[in-house]
Amino acid sequence: MLLDAGVADEVCGSGQTIYNWAHAWRDSGVCGPIGGHNGGRPRALSEAMVATALHVARAESLTLARIAQRVRAAAMTRNASERERLLEQARRIGA
Incomplete structure (x- = not known):
């Protein structure tokens, strides 16, 4: 287990990892x-959010905070669009 601890220090992980x-x-x-595995903490970012972050970061030089701000704005826009789409569907079926 001592070897595991040394390796863990090198890769900034835990001995358990x-x-x-x-x-x-x-x-x-x-x-x-x-x-990988299926356990553990859920992802903090969806695949779409990661893709957006990469796109924004490649497009121009920004701080991490500005990239995060743009990712949040894009996610809110996607959520609003999805909400509108669902409302329109509900109107069509008379709900």
């Missing part, structure tokens, strides 16, 4: 650690 990677490697070879 290194243990899980090693276990996945033993069970499934190189694909084990790459495949």
Whole structure:
């Protein structure tokens, strides 16, 4: 376990994470650690938000705070558009 702690320090992870990677490697070879797992904390950003952040960051030089601000604005616009679409559908079916 001492080796796990040393590796954890190098990759800024926990000893448990290194243990899980090693276990996945033993069970499934190189694909084990790459495949990830289904547990843990949910993602903070959706795939669409990550894509938007990458697009914004590549388009111009901005601080992280400004990128986050633009991602939030884009998400709010998408949510408003989705809400309008759902309302229109409800009107069509007479709900």
